[in-house]
Amino acid sequence: MPKHVRLISFLMVCSLWSMPKAANAQALIPHTLQLDGAKLEKQGLTLAQEAAQLAQFQQVDLALPRARLASQLAPKNDKVWLLLGGLQLQTKEFDGAIASLKKAQSINPKNGDILFALGSANFQQKNYQAAVVNYQDGLRLKPNDPEGLFNLGNAYYLLGRLPDAIAQYNTAVSQDKKFWPALNNIGLINYEQGDIPGAIKRWQSAVTLDKQAAEPLLALAVALYTKGDRQQGLSLGEAALRIDQRYANLDFLKENLWGDRLLSDTKKFLELPRIQAALQQPENSSSAPGQQPTQ
Numbered sequence: 001m002p003k004h005v006r007l008i009s010f011l012m013v014c015s016l017w018s019m020p021k022a023a024n025a026q027a028l029i030p031h032t033l034q035l036d037g038a039k040l041e042k043q044g045l046t047l048a049q050e051a052a053q054l055a056q057f058q059q060v061d062l063a064l065p066r067a068r069l070a071s072q073l074a075p076k077n078d079k080v081w082l083l084l085g086g087l088q089l090q091t092k093e094f095d096g097a098i099a100s101l102k103k104a105q106s107i108n109p110k111n112g113d114i115l116f117a118l119g120s121a122n123f124q125q126k127n128y129q130a131a132v133v134n135y136q137d138g139l140r141l142k143p144n145d146p147e148g149l150f151n152l153g154n155a156y157y158l159l160g161r162l163p164d165a166i167a168q169y170n171t172a173v174s175q176d177k178k179f180w181p182a183l184n185n186i187g188l189i190n191y192e193q194g195d196i197p198g199a200i201k202r203w204q205s206a207v208t209l210d211k212q213a214a215e216p217l218l219a220l221a222v223a224l225y226t227k228g229d230r231q232q233g234l235s236l237g238e239a240a241l242r243i244d245q246r247y248a249n250l251d252f253l254k255e256n257l258w259g260d261r262l263l264s265d266t267k268k269f270l271e272l273p274r275i276q277a278a279l280q281q282p283e284n285s286s287s288a289p290g291q292q293p294t295q
Contacts, residue, residue, distance in 0.1 A: 041073060071100070081104035081107065128158045136152065157257060187200075187202035200223050214247050225237070234274050237275050243283065244283065250266065
């Protein structure tokens with residue numbers, strides 16, 4: 001933020017220097033400051049790069065002012081505005097984010113990532129139909145983008161268009177065989193529809209692709225425990241919560257599109273003594289799963 005303030009002050013000083021001088025100063029030759037647009041733009045791009053790096057480490061509070069400044073120094077660069085809009089989305093500055101993204105779009109209407117970001121803005125505000133339109137428009141420009149396909153699937157999911165959601169998830173996986181989030185979400189739909197074996201199969205595939213993916217691991221644990229495979233379910237549940245204890249929060253799970261049936265079964269699972277004991281341990285504990293008595 002200090003850099004932002006200094007820039008505003010600097011521009012204000014420049015504008016004051018362009019004002020008419022008082023009568024007693026007419027004999028003086030005003031000094032004109034020459035701004036090098038290319039250098040300013042280069043500095044802006046450097047700041048944008050710094051902001052992007054900070055954002056990668058979740059230091060959004062430090063990244064955002066750099067991105068704002070970068071957008072002033074390099075106002076004709078669509079990627080700078082896209083970065084700023086993305087950071088504003090993270091801080092839930094939705095109006096500002098949409099304004100930044102619209103600016104990026106006006107500069108480069110062929111950038112599909114901008115449309116995907118606009119879709120995210122609408123999605124987070126629960127404007128799912130508008131998000132569908134944004135994602136569809138983005139996919140016309142980047143038709144094989146797995147994340148774009150996945151996000152369109154999520155919007156369909158929340159509109160209750162489940163066959164359309166599954167179709168998008170499957171297309172995402174066809175574009176990236178290792179894209180486990182799409183497999184995970186097909187499992188979520190399967191479970192709500194009563195297809196427990198289908199859900200288990202999807203979650204097993206997701207876990208095979210990424211053994212550190214806590215979400216499908218916990219979902220698999222709950223499904224296995226509920227259908228009677230208690231020992232394996234408990235062991236996998238302990239392992240999932242050692243990776244990421246956020247998944248013990250039902251509100252967090254709901255935000256990640258877990259349905260009512262799975263949430264109900266998960267609530268019972270999380271109340272089990274072995275799982276409660278696992279929650280008292282630090283994440284990424286080195287102890288192996290399944291060493292405690294079966295609940």
